[in-house]
Amino acid sequence: MSPVDERELSEAVAGAEGPLRIVGGGTRPVGRPVSGEVLSTRGLSGIELYEPGALTIVARAGTPLAEVEAALAAENQRLPFEPMDMRGLLGTRGEPTIGGVVAANAAGPRRIQAGACRDSLIGVRFVDGRGTVLKNGGRVMKNVTGYDLVKLLAGSYGTLGVVSEVSFKVLPGIETRACVLLNGLSNGDAVAAMAKALGSPYEVSGAAHTPAGIDGHPVTMLRLEGFSDSVAYRAGKLKELLAAFGDISVETDPERVQAGWTWVRDVETFQGREGDVWRISVKPSDGPGIAARAGGDVLFDWGGGLVWALTAPGSDLRAELGDFAGHATLIRASEETRARLSVFQPEPAPVAALAEGLRRQFDPKGILNPGVMG
Structure with a gap:
């Protein structure tokens, strides 16, 4: 229809x-x-x-x-x-x-x-x-x-x-974009740097880290957007603020900046690669530990509050992570795996009862995408 x-x-x-x-x-x-x-x-x-x-x-x-x-x-x-x-x-x-x-x-x-x-x-x-x-x-x-x-x-x-x-x-719209790049940081140091940048007054609009960037080396990305003079000023201030973290540079080419953040946004690092993809939401400070427990390749977004993980096909990442303060969603897997595992994080009983009550209220016949959020 x-x-x-x-x-x-x-x-x-x-x-x-x-x-x-x-x-x-x-x-x-x-x-x-x-x-x-x-x-x-x-x-x-x-x-x-x-x-x-x-x-x-x-x-x-x-x-x-x-x-x-x-x-x-x-x-x-x-x-x-x-x-x-x-x-x-x-x-x-x-x-x-x-x-x-x-x-x-x-x-x-x-x-x-x-x-x-x-x-x-x-x-x-x-x-x-x-x-x-x-x-x-x-x-x-x-x-x-x-x-x-x-x-x-x-x-x-x-x-x-x-x-x-x-x-x-x-x-x-946005007049100018720039990206402050920190090279070679561990996951823990990267999250610390991103937290410091996000806690600053310099209006960071993106904070991501990959242990293996385009060249295979760790890179931490901090995006700045706005008017040209403001972006240049804030980039300089961020370099001063984060000087203790080592190798820092600033990318100002608009096409390269846009391409880099599209790479993060669309999780291009996992595209075309075998394996299941999970999206894990946690406190940024918990991100490095969660990534270590997940194993495999990861990508940090939102200052470490979002961890994308590439895992072996058919594996239950939640079982490997154990109890943690956050939730894990299975984004990409075979139909068999998505039918077998809970795609979305299982809800506590009171929340699940509330959600089921809402569904019954709006969809009493249970015909709208039944089971999709199981």
Whole structure:
């Protein structure tokens, strides 16, 4: 099924006689495999309202993300949260949609500064499991009616409703980017350096570390963005602040800086390589220890608060990590592995009961992507 408007979407859900597998662009098949009739939102496409002066944009769920970003770029504006493109990592094709970004609560390295998708989302329209069209939030930043439900839909992977329209607050474009590079640091020293930089007043918008960069050596990356004079000043101050960590340089070529952060954002280091990919969220100070217990190759983002790990196919990383303060999500694995293991971190019993209650409220027939978040 591929409805072209909200009425058709509502009728499709209301008339469903069994489970529905909801897809947008099909580029983010994260979660347990879902069996059911395919319901695509790609026909719900188009930017419905864009007011650059009000810093808001409204688009239908099936609108390609690239179309939204191009419209914003034409007015020197942008989505704040830098959504990850998962096609290279997951080996998928197609075009990411803005609705899929919301369903996954996607974000990139700028999350440490700007938050995730849900933090910029100010309104949604969606169809619940009964086929009822619901609206929450608004089209302007000052309208925060029902804001909690707006946040709830982001990251629900279609289990609470099929998103039909989304509204975002946006930000002005970026004039200049630079990247402060620290070479040869251990994982522990890298996290210490990133924490020091993020705790400074120099507005770091990205902090990542790889034990094996393009040249095979460790490199720690600190991104600065803004007006040219400000970026140059802050880069100099960061070099002074972090001088004790050794070899420091500053990359100012905009294309190289952008390419480096796309490499981090899309986890290019694991693309095309055999193995499962896990995303582990922890306190940054716990990152080095978690990486050591995970074994294999890792990539640190968000100052060490996000650890990407490449592991042997079919292995249960959570069992190897044991108890820890955080959560691990299986992002890439075979269908057999994703069916066998919990893709998302198992929730404590009270939280699981609350989540199940919400799903029953919004999807009493249990037809919307059933089991995808198991």
